[in-house]
Structure formats: C-alpha cells, structure tokens
Amino acid sequence: MPFISSDEAVVHEIHGARFTSYIRPATGSRDLAAWRAEIPAGTMAPRHVISQEEAFYVLSGRLRLTIDGETAELGAGDAAVAPAGSALSVSNPADGPATMWVTTRVGLGAELDDGSTLTPPWAN
Numbered sequence: 001m002p003f004i005s006s007d008e009a010v011v012h013e014i015h016g017a018r019f020t021s022y023i024r025p026a027t028g029s030r031d032l033a034a035w036r037a038e039i040p041a042g043t044m045a046p047r048h049v050i051s052q053e054e055a056f057y058v059l060s061g062r063l064r065l066t067i068d069g070e071t072a073e074l075g076a077g078d079a080a081v082a083p084a085g086s087a088l089s090v091s092n093p094a095d096g097p098a099t100m101w102v103t104t105r106v107g108l109g110a111e112l113d114d115g116s117t118l119t120p121p122w123a124n
Helices: none
Strands: 010-014 017-023 032-039 048-050 054-060 062-067 070-075 079-082 087-091 098-105 110-112
Touching (some): 054 062, 054 070, 062 098, 070 079
Antiparallel strands (some): 032 098, 048 087, 048 110, 054 079
C-alpha cells in the first residue's frame, strides 16, 4: 500500500517526547521507517548508540543534536545524518516545542549509557 493516511499513524511516547510513526512494516514498508518526533521545550533525551543510520529534518522550532561528540543547533529546514554506530543525543533547549522528521532502516535499535537497549516500535 503506497499511501498512508494520518489515521494509520501510531503515536508512542518515551523520554518526554512523542513519536508519530507513519512508515513502517505495518503500513507496507519493507526497508524504511519514518516518523515525526515532537520534542517539548526543555526536553533532553538520553544519549544512545544507534544501530542504523538515521536522517533528521527539523520541521519547526530548534533542536540541539550531538552526534559522536559534535554538537549543532538546528532550526526549521536544517538536516543532519547520524551514521550507524554513532552516539546520539537530542535536546530542545528552546522555550517552545520542536518537531522533526526522522528516517532510518527498519530494525533500528539503540543502547543507552546504562547498558539497557531500546527497540523502538516506531522503527520496527
């Protein structure tokens, strides 16, 4: 099914952020997963090492991304890519919410600094 309506999107909340999953195996994708992430003001997601490459495109607001120790503040229209195996953290130090579109391969996993692992349902 090549078309996905908004009522097919599934919302997940973790670490203070909301992930709205559109592209995933349940909607017909074999290789890619894509979602909209909404990050409230003041949110600081935990650092994690990702198993797959991820691409980020900021839709609104401002976000601070750190990829393998290199940090940039991104605004609407800015993009970033984190290679597989990189350490990633995302925060919103601004006064308002921010949203971004994220794309990766199906099967993404992450290992947090405490050794726990996360297999996000919005990417699998």
